[in-house]
Amino acid sequence: MTDDSPRPPRRHRHRPIYAAAAVLLAAGAAIAVPRLADAATTLQSLAAAKGKTVGFALTSSYLSEPAYKNIADTEFNLVVAENAMKWDATEPSRNSFDYTAGDAVASYAASGGKQLYGHALVWHQQYPAWVDGITGGADLLAAMRNHISNVAGHYAGQVVAWDVVNEAFEDNGARRQSIFQQRIGDSYIEEAFKAARAADPAAKLCINDYSTDGINPKSTAIYNLVRDFKARGVPIDCVGFQAHLILGQVPSDLQANLQRFADLGVDVRITELDVRMTTPADASELATQRSDYQKVFTACANVTRCTGVTVWGITDRYSWVPDVFQGYGAALMWDENYARKPAYDGAAAGLGGTVTTPTPGPTTPGPAGGCAVTYAVNQWNAGFTANVTVRNTGSSPISGWSLRWDYAAGQTVTQSWSSSVTQSGATVTATNAAWNGSIPVGGSTSFGFNGTHTGSNPAPVAFALNGAACVNG
Known part of the structure; x- marks a missing residue:
């Protein structure tokens, strides 16, 4: 099943833990940049081969991080603004428009030859406070039309499609009692689409919603609206399915649901995919998440009129999920x-x-003495930074590694880079990142992490690489 909770604004996050990361970057202990451009196959190349796009939600300030920008540049051929094109960002005061943030997203898309998807013209959240002050339905309709005319008009020729109206229905299929529904009435959705068509005749016009991934009362209500619009000649070209999913709960009828909309003569798209789980994530959850992502992408690939899949962000670092669903995350x-x-x-x-992404566990174990580990620490008060170098001293290359050690004084790892680190009691396991899993004979790789201690911080006395003991130093 999909999530049925009320939807708070999907604003980008500011998480205090990354202040420490910024200090490390300044000190030279930088997060390694994955060399994704070296990969023979990327998501965008796979999607393009099927005539589809794979997109991501962008907050342009994150492009200053090399790892983020490298993934964005390499893996995706469509971009949607996470927040920069919403009403509060583009028209903060009535009839006064600000396109600075939205234009940055559009510029990035154009510079990389990526398609630009618009989100969202009319939504019951993230509109400016002055809209609430409009009491008359006719005045609100005029303000809505003016907003659509200006914003869609500004991006005409740049945007391939717009989420014209977002989240207009309740889970039981009734109209959401938004300010637009209450003060304008049932006609507001139709009027929004007509205004968008007038502003940008070339862009495809979509209605977008959550918990509509399977066949249910909500998706059926939208299906009926689309069928009515098509019958009466109201402009509508596409339907977006957000797919903010819970682990292991991809609807079994997702593909059938996409197909029934396509059969009405509209395009369909997965517009905001993420799959959240309880955190910290374990190997079993990550395996289930892999299956869930495959199911969603497969469903789209199998429907001719599915234009593609957009994920709601690149990295768990900036996902909206932990801020909204306590105890959940790891969705991207x-x-x-x-x-x-x-x-x-x-x-x-x-x-x-x-x-294939390397996963925890031995893939090319070496004999005892086939590896050497150097463990260096810089500590202060109750915290420390460790830098670990693993050398392959054996006779065979290592492809995928997992390094394990035990702490003797209750130390706790809090943040890592160039590896994925998990801890169970005193036992710590560091697994290679996507770009540093191969260690040739005589070669080495390094990773690091932050941790806390309670006054005593002795170095580990033994390390095991893929289950085989390593030499210290």
Whole structure:
């Protein structure tokens, strides 16, 4: 099933933990940048081969992070503004428009040859306070038309499609009692689409909603609206299915649902995909998430009029999920340190690819003495930073690694880079990131992490790489 909770604004996050990351970057302990451009196959190449696009929601300030920008540049051929094109961002005061943030997203899309998807012209959230002050239905209708005319007109020729109206229905299929529904009435959706067509005749016009991924009262209400619009000649070209999913609950009738809308003569798209789970994530959850991503991408690939899939962000570092659903997260294809997760493999497989991300566990174990580990620490008060170098001293290359050690004084790992680190009691396991899993004979790789201690912070005395003991130093 999909989530049925009320939807708070999907604004980007500011998480205090990353202030520490900024200090480390300044000190030279930078997060490694995955060399994704070296990969023979990317999501965008797989999607393009099927005549589809794979997109992501962008907050342009994140492009200053090399790892983020590298993934954005390489893996996607469509961009949607996470917040920059919404009403509160584009028209903060009545008839006074600000396109600065939206134009930054549009500029990035154009510079990389990516399609630009518009989100969202009319929504019951993230509109400016002055809209609430409009009491008359006729005045609100005029303000809505003016907003659509200006914003869609500004991006005419740049945007391939717009979410014209977002989240207009309740889960039981009734109209959501938004300010637009209450003060304008049932006609507001139709009027919004007509205004959008007048402003940009070339853009495809979509209605977008959540918890509509399967056949249910909500998706059926939208189906009936689309059928009515098509019968009466009201402009509508596409339907967006947000797909903010819960782990293991991809609707079994997702593809059938997409197909029934396509049969009405409209395009369909997965517009805001993420799959959340309880955190911290374990290997079993990540495997299920991989399957979920594959199911969603497969469903779209199998429906001719499905234009593609957009994920609601790149990295768990900036996902909206933990701020809204307590205890949940890890919803995207890259983790907080930009390590590619098994979900990426699922998406690639759904598009017909065979890309494989290394997962925890031995893949090329070496004999005892086939590895050497150097563990260096810089500590202060109750915290420390550790930098670990693993050397392959054996006779065979290592492809995929998992390094394990035990702490003797209750130390706790809080944040890692260039690896994925988990801890169970005293035992810590560090697994390679997507870009540093291969260690040639005589070669080495390094990773690091932050941690806390309670006054005593002795170095580990033993390390095991893929289950085989390593030499210290």
